[in-house]
Amino acid sequence: MGLLNKLSAFRIVWRFAKARKSGLLTWKAKSELVSQYMERMVTPFFDSVFLVSPRIIEMRVEDVHQLAKIPSLPANMKLEQFDELLAFPNNLSFLPLSNIPRNVTKLSALEMLDATRIPKHLITYVGPTITVEIKPKQGFYQNHLSMDFPYCNNCILQLEKCGSDHYEEMYDFCPLDLYSGNFSKMKSSLEALMKVPHRNLRIFVDGNLVHSDESPLDATLLTPTLFPSGQGNADDLMTAVDVNNATLSWQFCGSNQLHVQLCLVLAGCSDVRDFSLRDHSVLGQILSAQRIDSVGIVRAHQIFQSLPAAAQVCRCGVVRYFEVTKLLQYLVQKQLLDKNRLPVRGLEVLERTDDRSLLERYLLAASMKDCSVCTLRIVLYRGQYKT
Incomplete structure (x- = not known):
């Protein structure tokens, strides 16, 4: 709200x-x-x-x-x-x-x-504030002990959801492309999200939601909705300028497209000719945080089943793998986040290898695998700007 x-x-x-x-x-x-x-x-x-x-x-x-x-x-x-x-x-x-x-x-x-709108001090020259919110999901392929999956975790989840009629259609977005460090793959993954957002992309204009899974905008309406004065086009959404490697981007926008791809902001680069996923970038840091999970959902499920509380819950039937995280959080969260223990706890869990610590790391990484990134653009019209 x-x-x-x-x-x-x-x-x-x-x-x-x-x-x-x-x-x-x-x-x-x-x-x-x-x-x-x-x-x-x-x-x-x-x-x-x-x-x-x-x-x-x-x-x-x-x-x-x-x-x-x-x-x-x-x-x-x-x-x-x-x-x-x-x-x-x-x-x-x-x-x-x-x-x-x-x-x-x-x-x-x-x-x-509110990451979808910031104050405009140059009202005469300032156009709409366009915010793209992305859930990049898990950015690395995770090997699972004794199980051979040819897809990443996100794609497996999409297959499961489509099979259960949760979604009407699959989308072409794969997080491995978004995190790949390959410019073409990264751009294609963003275009796939633009076409079919599911729940991993939302677009706001001046704080108003205009494109999402719940209310998708027809492709022919994207440009007039985002650029009502004709000062840009929908392709410009893929472009922005890297400012201190942050997600706040400024650029003059006329009939020409902006200079650098949105991919550059997410990847922390300044030139397509030297493109890669930089460790200091927002996606690079998310990926590094995700990798603290060394066990994956299958092993986490096995650890979960070995807990006494888990045995009590599982008596009623088999727990689907894609429900594991919610059940883990439900059963373990109170102990992991105990209000009296939290102030003296920290990331020392990363140095331990016992099952309990591996489970804690899995849950901590789950936060990183479901986080959101907001990129903002304020469109500035061509003109003379006084300091």
Whole structure:
């Protein structure tokens, strides 16, 4: 849920905890725990330029109940005042008050900068802010003991989902191409996501979602939607300028395409003629963090089954491999992220090789395999710019 902070002119986002099965907001928020986990376990893997640090806020339950109506409203609907939410039926809320214990009066949330829109100080020259959000997924092929899979983990998952009618069609996106360091493969993987986003790509214009799996935009409408004044075309989405190897990109945009491919920003390069996936790039750092998982889903499943708690859950039937991560997190998370242990825990788990530590590393790497990368572009029109 996002809103504009009138004091700073920055848009902010509030992230509330959700129940895993129902998708409804839950009063059992662990904002402090999540924040500590991110700071201690995830942040050390990345340069600060790639991270947005959240802060913890609290709200009255009644206010969150009203805010939780927003997901039920038409996409991109603008609300100027909080009181406008009061006019909508309470049954639209993703936080039913009947689910809240009487002694719970406030809920916590994580507040972060909205990565889909930033202030425009040169209004005369500034065009739309275009944000491409990508879930790059697992970027390396993982060998599984005693099992020979000819596909990467993401492609296997897509085959499974299509076979179970979760998706109507496969897409041509393969994370191994995105992380390959080969310019042509990387560009083709991004084009495949543009064509069929599934849940791994979303495009925003000035904070409004315009292209996603839930609401895909016809290919013929991409250019007029992204560049309504004709100052660019959809191919320009594949282009940007590398600024300090970060994901914020600026460039003059006229009838010509921008100079360097979006691939260069993600790969940390400045020239197609010397293209490779740089270790210091955002994808390079994500890949390095993912590789702390040395066991993979099959071995993790075996370790999981060896745990007493796992045996109790598995009595009711066979657990599918693609459900393992959720079950692992459900059973082990409380011990891994115990609030009293977390402040004294750290990445020492990377130095251990016992089964418990291997499982912890698998779960930590799972966060890196499902993270999102946002690249922003502010289109600047040709003209004279005063300092």
